Amino acid sequence: MHSEWRELDGMEGAMKYPVLRKLKGADAWYRVEGPRQWVEWQRIGSRWMKHVVVAHQHPERMTLHDILNDVERYEPVVDWPIAEGEERLEVERDADLGALTTFRVPGKAAHFIRVRSESGVRQALNWRPEGMPLLVLGGGSNMLLHADWPGLVLHVDVPGVEVVADDGRFVEVVVGAGEPWHDWVMQTVDAGWGGLENLALIPGRVGAAPMQNIGAYGVEIKDRCAWVEAVSRADGGLRRFSAEECAFGYRESVFKGPERDRWVITRVAFRLDREAPLRTDYGAIREELAGRPEAEWTARDVAEAVIRIRRSKLPDPAVLGNAGSFFKNPVLSAEAYAAFAAQHPDAPHYPQADGSVKLAAGWLIERAGWKGHDRGTHGVHDRQALVLVNKGGATGAQIWQLAQHIREDVLSQFHVELEPEVNQIGA
Numbered sequence: 001m002h003s004e005w006r007e008l009d010g011m012e013g014a015m016k017y018p019v020l021r022k023l024k025g026a027d028a029w030y031r032v033e034g035p036r037q038w039v040e041w042q043r044i045g046s047r048w049m050k051h052v053v054v055a056h057q058h059p060e061r062m063t064l065h066d067i068l069n070d071v072e073r074y075e076p077v078v079d080w081p082i083a084e085g086e087e088r089l090e091v092e093r094d095a096d097l098g099a100l101t102t103f104r105v106p107g108k109a110a111h112f113i114r115v116r117s118e119s120g121v122r123q124a125l126n127w128r129p130e131g132m133p134l135l136v137l138g139g140g141s142n143m144l145l146h147a148d149w150p151g152l153v154l155h156v157d158v159p160g161v162e163v164v165a166d167d168g169r170f171v172e173v174v175v176g177a178g179e180p181w182h183d184w185v186m187q188t189v190d191a192g193w194g195g196l197e198n199l200a201l202i203p204g205r206v207g208a209a210p211m212q213n214i215g216a217y218g219v220e221i222k223d224r225c226a227w228v229e230a231v232s233r234a235d236g237g238l239r240r241f242s243a244e245e246c247a248f249g250y251r252e253s254v255f256k257g258p259e260r261d262r263w264v265i266t267r268v269a270f271r272l273d274r275e276a277p278l279r280t281d282y283g284a285i286r287e288e289l290a291g292r293p294e295a296e297w298t299a300r301d302v303a304e305a306v307i308r309i310r311r312s313k314l315p316d317p318a319v320l321g322n323a324g325s326f327f328k329n330p331v332l333s334a335e336a337y338a339a340f341a342a343q344h345p346d347a348p349h350y351p352q353a354d355g356s357v358k359l360a361a362g363w364l365i366e367r368a369g370w371k372g373h374d375r376g377t378h379g380v381h382d383r384q385a386l387v388l389v390n391k392g393g394a395t396g397a398q399i400w401q402l403a404q405h406i407r408e409d410v411l412s413q414f415h416v417e418l419e420p421e422v423n424q425i426g427a
């Protein structure tokens with residue numbers, strides 16, 4: 001990056017977005033949404049032409065700098081003439097969160113706002129008094145509520161599926177954070193856009209998928225994500241994170257790491273491939289498809305196989321409260337794995353590219369004797385030990401206590417530490 005751009009970033013990072021400007025002597029209006037993006041409107045006859053510009057490179061970065069700083073040419077705007085159908089915010093007090101997370105444990109939000117657009121996100125952020133804690137909620141499929149939320153819960157419901165590029169083979173599709181993940185995957189299968197079929201039936205919404213780089217059956221969202229757009233909680237600015245900037249890892253991303261709690265994801269772009277090779281290396285998928293010659297397998301067959309496998313092992317959150325795998329699969333160094341394997345040569349293990357070895361937490365928990373463990377209102381799923389379940393009436397604190405007991409037991413039996421995969425809220 002040029003050094004002068006870093007200076008620009010410094011200045012523009014200090015602004016409060018959006019910033020409104022008008023080009024003097026012309027019918028051109030600008031809404032700068034962050035240090036990297038602006039929207040331009042030009043009046044053509046009685047119509048407005050809208051142009052969204054993302055400023056990654058030199059000429060656009062300089063133009064953006066001028067729009068913001070050259071007030072001789074771009075005058076600050078007080079009255080904004082363009083009606084965009086801004087959302088009307090509704091703030092609900094003491095809202096019940098019970099039905100909004102898949103664990104379905106009780107909990108309330110002191111304040112609750114549902115938004116359907118990026119400008120709605122900004123309005124909600126502006127509404128929030130300074131210091132009020134903010135929880136962003138999508139499908140609620142990867143969180144355990146330990147208590148009521150004392151601040152604002154922002155339910156991101158941004159809709160939309162839009163093809164923005166198509167060269168006959170690859171398509172780039174931008175999807176609103178509020179779209180249900182599984183519906184989106186099935187839409188790609190219907191359209192013949194390959195690459196996401198192994199991720200069928202994962203609960204949750206599109207906006208949460210990059211947070212923890214969701215993955216299953218040999219595919220992770222990082223393999224198909226082009227970029228992620230998010231609104232800054234600090235200044236309302238919009239930023240587009242390239243896939244590289246998302247720093248995806250196993251159930252990790254920049255949004256769980258250094259940028260944690262700084263953004264509200266509003267849109268995710270995917271790059272899909274009409275000729276994507278099928279990923280059927282995962283044993284269970286091959287078994288499901290074994291009845292038919294391999295040359296006939298399609299992406300839809302893979303999606304359907306994944307759906308059958310998931311239904312056979314994982315509880316349906318609509319029937320039994322749960323958040324999928326409660327723990328991550330632990331990754332051991334080569335030395336730690338050698339010591340472990342000397343005691344447990346039969347344990348499933350997956351060597352990683354960097355020499356480390358991933359273990360199956362489900363196997364450890366089952367071997368430790370917890371599979372099917374029943375505490376009346378909650379317990380450990382009887383077909384997959386990595387999944388904790390709310391059978392009805394459990395609190396988040398009770399489920400967390402069970403998780404602690406499992407963790408301590410696995411540590412004492414195997415000297416392996418389990419880390420929760422599910423976000424713990426208000427712990």
Ligand code: EPU
Pocket residue numbers: 215216217218313314323324325326327328329348360361362363364366371383384385386421
């Ligand atoms: N296993 C047991 N007992 C159990 C569960 C598993 O012995 O109760 C053994 C299995 O026999 C197998 C190994 O552990 O040898 C792995 O099990 P499985 O294939 O069911 O996958 P997993 O490692 O338990 C991970 C993901 C799942 C994903 C599946 C399939 C994590 C934390 N979990 O589970 O993701 O669907 O692989 O790719 O990485 C989720 O993240 O919520 C989730 C469900």
